[in-house]
Amino acid sequence: MTDDHASAAGAAESRPVEVAAPSDEERRELAGLGARARTAAGDVRGALALARDHVGWLPHPGTGRTAHLWSALATVAAADLTVARVLEPHLDAVAILAQADEQADAGTWGVFAAEGPGEPLRATPAGSSYVLDGRKHWCSLAGHLDHALVSAWVGADRRLFAVDLHHPGVTPVAGTWVARGLSSVDSGPVDMTTVEARPIGPTGWYLDRPGFAWGAIGVAAVWFGGAVGVARRMVAASASREPDQVALVHLGAVDARLHAARSVLQQAASALDAGDLTGADGWRAALRVRDVVADTCEEVVRRAAHGLGPAPLATDEDHARRVADLDLYLRQWHAERDQAGLGRLLLDDPVSSW
Known part of the structure; x- marks a missing residue:
């Protein structure tokens, strides 16, 4: 990429990823978070400092602002997945302790x-x-x-x-x-x-609590942000070369799939804050959202490879690292095994589906 192209791509990677429409104040918070994540890209120490500094203002899931939390995770992931991989479990741990009425000791x-x-x-x-x-x-x-x-x-x-x-x-x-x-x-x-x-918490509490499913959806928000980062690289490529019809096909397909993934995250955030994602309903929602988002991410990576060719994977450090990071991160999804679990839930309670 040219310097101007790289600068434009970097600015795009810092732009907020909005799971749901934020307030003006929330949008400013997301923009600042994205810019800082971009500055800390690939740097574990910088990511840990970001996690320490932002844990106070990011909400816990299920407290009325879940969409903003997931927007923050997606925004960081679009900027850099290493930073997101540090931030997400830190926030999850603090939320788990809050759910157990325990205080989180200072530190990461x-x-x-x-x-x-x-x-x-x-x-x-x-x-x-x-x-x-x-x-x-x-x-x-x-x-x-x-x-x-x-x-x-x-x-x-x-x-x-x-x-x-x-x-x-x-x-x-x-x-x-x-x-x-x-x-x-x-x-x-x-x-x-x-x-x-x-x-x-008591024996078995970690897996039985509603927050287990909520945290699993939060991870999907990170995957979504990573896929947005890959898609933005596809858009940035059009600045240096007019896209042909095939490139436009890939861009259109990516846009539709990201829209679907964002929609399921938005719906899950609303349902969670309304108190609807507890028990089996919470885990069913988590499996559904993770399936849709993970499938979207794999499709975005595939479309980007077809549309951009080998050059960015070989010569663009940020893009190559993002694709490798996302590919490994997605393996937290258990693929066919999770789909089988969702199928079992359907047979156990078919009335609650579709």
Whole structure:
């Protein structure tokens, strides 16, 4: 790209992504957030600073301004997915603690709740608290964060705990994160040895609470923003070369799919704030939204590759990194397995569908 073209593309990447029409004040907040995310692009330390600074003014899901929260996540993702990958779990952790009527200690937070191979992380009662022992997989930025919400097993039951990641028994396992996408967001395993842990909520609460589905939709808002960033690169390309009919076909298809994804996010935000996304309804909505958004993102990446050809993937650092980041980020969607789960919900309660 020329310098002028790159400058125009950078400005577009900072522009707010609006899940629903914001107020003037909210639009200014989103614009400032997008600009700062663009400045911190690819920089984990800058992303952590952004997360610390913005957690106070971004709302929790279900408190009446969910669309603004998801617009913020999408805006950051359109600017840079590394920054979004840092911000999203930090906000999720703080929201989870609020749902449990717990106070979030100062500093940055992560959520380590995925299961991996081998023996799971175990929690053992120790007086009025617990200690954790074993290996926890998929611990994003464990070497950079201050705290994390960590799931562990107490016998045959799963429970959530708050952990100080500066505890001497916390040891990130080096050398396992070889990803090309989100390469600076090391999400390798962590070994824990007699690590003090504070229980958050009762046994099973983490998965049973309504906020689990709400957080899952928030991740979809990040994917959506990443796809918008890819689509904006397609639009920017027209500044240097008049699009032919094939390029216009790809642009039109991308616009229609992004509109559909934005619509389902907007509808889910409204339903959530109205108190309608609890229980099975919440999880059904999450599976639906994630399916629509993830499919949109994969289609946008495919259309961009067909429309733009190999040059941006080979010579445009921002675009190549965004495509690789989004491709890996989307693997948080379980694809056909999640579709099968949605199908099971349909058969269990067909009256509530369609």
